[in-house]
Amino acid sequence: MKGQQKTATSSVEIEKSRTPASEQPWRSNHTQPAATSPVSRAPSKKPAPVISIGQLRVERDSLILDSIDWTVERGQHWVILGANGSGKTSLLSTLTGYMPLTAGTISMLGETYGQTDWRELRKRVGIVSSSVHQMMAGHETAVDVVISGRHAMIGMWGEIRAEERAQALKILHQIEAEPILERPWRVLSQGERQRVLIGRALMARPQLLILDEPCAGLDPVAREHFLQFVERLARNATAPTLVLVTHHVEEITPAFTHVLILKGGRVLAQGAKSKMLTSATLSRAFHAPLKLRHKRGRYSLAVSQSLSIVI
Ligand SMILES: Nc1ncnc2c1ncn2[C@@H]1O[C@H](COP(=O)(O)OP(=O)(O)OP(=O)(O)O)[C@@H](O)[C@H]1O
Numbered sequence: 416m417k418g419q420q421k422t423a424t425s426s427v428e429i430e431k432s433r434t435p436a437s438e439q440p441w442r443s444n445h446t447q448p449a450a451t452s453p454v455s456r457a458p459s460k461k462p463a464p465v466i467s468i469g470q471l472r473v474e475r476d477s478l479i480l481d482s483i484d485w486t487v488e489r490g491q492h493w494v495i496l497g498a499n500g501s502g503k504t505s506l507l508s509t510l511t512g513y514m515p516l517t518a519g520t521i522s523m524l525g526e527t528y529g530q531t532d533w534r535e536l537r538k539r540v541g542i543v544s545s546s547v548h549q550m551m552a553g554h555e556t557a558v559d560v561v562i563s564g565r566h567a568m569i570g571m572w573g574e575i576r577a578e579e580r581a582q583a584l585k586i587l588h589q590i591e592a593e594p595i596l597e598r599p600w601r602v603l604s605q606g607e608r609q610r611v612l613i614g615r616a617l618m619a620r621p622q623l624l625i626l627d628e629p630c631a632g633l634d635p636v637a638r639e640h641f642l643q644f645v646e647r648l649a650r651n652a653t654a655p656t657l658v659l660v661t662h663h664v665e666e667i668t669p670a671f672t673h674v675l676i677l678k679g680g681r682v683l684a685q686g687a688k689s690k691m692l693t694s695a696t697l698s699r700a701f702h703a704p705l706k707l708r709h710k711r712g713r714y715s716l717a718v719s720q721s722l723s724i725v726i
């Protein structure tokens with residue numbers, strides 16, 4: 416199998432957290448790279464990438480993903496863009512072990528696919544996707560849904576320990592969802608559900624948080640509130656690595672550092688956001704002449720009236 420490709424890196428300024436560690440629900444239980452001792456100045460080993468995919472191929476009755484090389488380093492936050500059917504969800508489903516691969520290599524959080532129990536590893540990954548909505552029991556309250564994320568599982572099993580409830584309440588405060596904590600899932604609005612699902616994902620203290628179209632169904636104000644929340648989360652020095660799938664460049668907030676653009680199951684472009692996110696690349700990705708605008712760290716996209724095909 417071919418080796419991993421080099422990923423464009425840019426120096427990423429991550430704002431130092433002003434939140435005490437005890438109030439950071441996304442802080443991981445798992446091993447973090449050891450701080451370098453001021454006495455011994457031996458060169459520290461570079462931490463393993465968060466995600467490393469080499470020459471990934473996924474085939475069913477047709478080819479879904481082909482020749483995907485993608486590396487996500489610690490400190491980066493990625494956006495995945497691409498037209499409908501370009502392979503975004505398939506890539507993330509393969510990464511999280513829900514979709515078997517045909518060929519290639521995957522490693523995630525330092526573990527190699529095929530050598531590790533991926534169901535265990537998945538507990539260190541938070542997934543927020545609207546496809547999770549229908550799996551929730553309608554009678555469960557928002558706080559119960561959050562607590563059920565403690566072992567990355569659906570539904571409540573076993574007793575709730577006092578510290579788990581306290582952690583869930585802290586998270587509900589963080590996601591600004593305290594007013595709805597006792598409301599059953601079935602009555603929650605789309606935006607409230609997305610927030611609760613983020614809270615649920617944070618409960619397991621993930622090192623990687625995958626957001627697959629998390630703003631689908633949100634009204635413009637709820638969407639902006641949600642994006643500001645994700646931005647604050649991403650800017651915290653101990654935040655999980657974020658991977659956001661979206662169709663809307665408006666949802667790319669400044670904390671996102673890199674983009675992966677898929678087209679027809681292949682990588683069209685990838686690397687630092689400032690270099691890769693251009694009108695030309697997006698026009699190719701979406702098969703139409705598009706004009707990307709960038710203002711005060713946020714993007715917008717205009718579609719030409721004369722939707723002629725771009726080759
Ligand atoms: N299990 C499967 N068997 C056969 N084809 C599949 C399977 N899963 C996905 N596909 C196909 O693979 C392609 C990529 O699908 P995928 O859901 O990954 O696209 P996407 O980029 O997430 O699209 P969208 O933006 O619409 O969510 C589609 O053509 C889809 O029909």
Ligand SMILES: [Mg+2]
Pocket residue numbers: 503504505
């Ligand atoms: Mg999808």
